[in-house]
Amino acid sequence: DTEVTQTPKHLVMGMTNKKSLKCEQHMGHRAMYWYKQKAKKPPELMFVYSYEKLSINESVPSRFSPECPNSSLLNLHLHALQPEDSALYLCASSRAGLAVTYNEQFFGPGTRLTVL
Amino acid sequence: KQEVTQIPAALSVPEGENLVLNCSFTDSAIYNLQWFRQDPGKGLTSLLLIQSSQREQTSGRLNASLDKSSGRSTLYIAASQPGDSATYLCAVGYSGAGSYQLTFGKGTKLSVIP
Numbered sequence: 001d002t003e004v005t006q007t008p009k010h011l012v013m014g015m016t017n018k019k020s021l022k023c024e025q026h027m028g029h030r031a032m033y034w035y036k037q038k039a040k041k042p043p044e045l046m047f048v049y050s051y052e053k054l055s056i057n058e059s060v061p062s063r064f065s066p067e068c069p070n071s072s073l074l075n076l077h078l079h080a081l082q083p084e085d086s087a088l089y090l091c092a093s094s095r096a097g098l099a100v101t102y103n104e105q106f107f108g109p110g111t112r113l114t115v116l
Numbered sequence: 117k118q119e120v121t122q123i124p125a126a127l128s129v130p131e132g133e134n135l136v137l138n139c140s141f142t143d144s145a146i147y148n149l150q151w152f153r154q155d156p157g158k159g160l161t162s163l164l165l166i167q168s169s170q171r172e173q174t175s176g177r178l179n180a181s182l183d184k185s186s187g188r189s190t191l192y193i194a195a196s197q198p199g200d201s202a203t204y205l206c207a208v209g210y211s212g213a214g215s216y217q218l219t220f221g222k223g224t225k226l227s228v229i230p
Contacts (some may be wrong), residue, residue: 006158006159008121041222042205042220042221042222043160043205043220043224045217045218048217050214050215053212054218055214055215056212056213056215077169087220088157088159090158090159090160094216095217096215103147103148104148104150104162104165104208105150105158105162105207105209105211105218106162107152107160107162108159109158109159110158110159112157113218
């Protein structure tokens with residue numbers, strides 16, 4: 001199984017709502033990633049979890065709150081978002097550890113988020 | 117800081133033509149390089165992965181090469197088809213802040229005309 005799944009596929013929320021994005025993989029990967037992608041732009045890294053611990057936060061606003069409850073799941077909690085946060089949110093996973101020379105990221109289909 | 121550049125930004129070719137997409141990166145200290153395909157509004161599909169010790173990888177009509185010392189990679193698509201129309205992203209894998217990371221180029225938007 002080389003699949004990364006994401007739910008929901010589409011999400012529309014108001015600026016006062018609280019919602020969560022979910023990501024799951026069963027490849028035994030211990031590194032998981034959140035990316036944000038605006039239209040016609042490449043993906044931008046938001047967070048990296050390695051062995052269920054946050055290892056990289058690319059100066060993301062606190063209205064985005066990641067969580068990694070176990071090695072297969074990754075959540076992104078959203079609160080008080082702005083219209084400019086509307087984007088495609090992509091999750092990815094890979095083997096963790098820099099000693100693993102043969103590494104590769106596998107991406108999910110993404111969640112299309114619209115903030116009204 | 118690793119920077120990745122893709123040329124051209126857009127490319128339109130007639131069906132059946134062979135084509136080359138280019139990717140360059142500034143720091144040669146990489147683990148690997150991945151080529152992805154992205155259809156509009158969709159996620160990323162991994163096409164080819166080249167390890168830093170390799171020179172090329174092939175999958176069907178696709179061939180990717182890597183020249184780490186010069187900071188360049190190319191994706192060759194043979195006998196292009198309308199179904200190949202998509203945005204192609206090059207991403208370099210490297211060590212950043214103690215974790216394996218990818219830095220993406222801005223992509224090449226390919227249109228194959230029937």
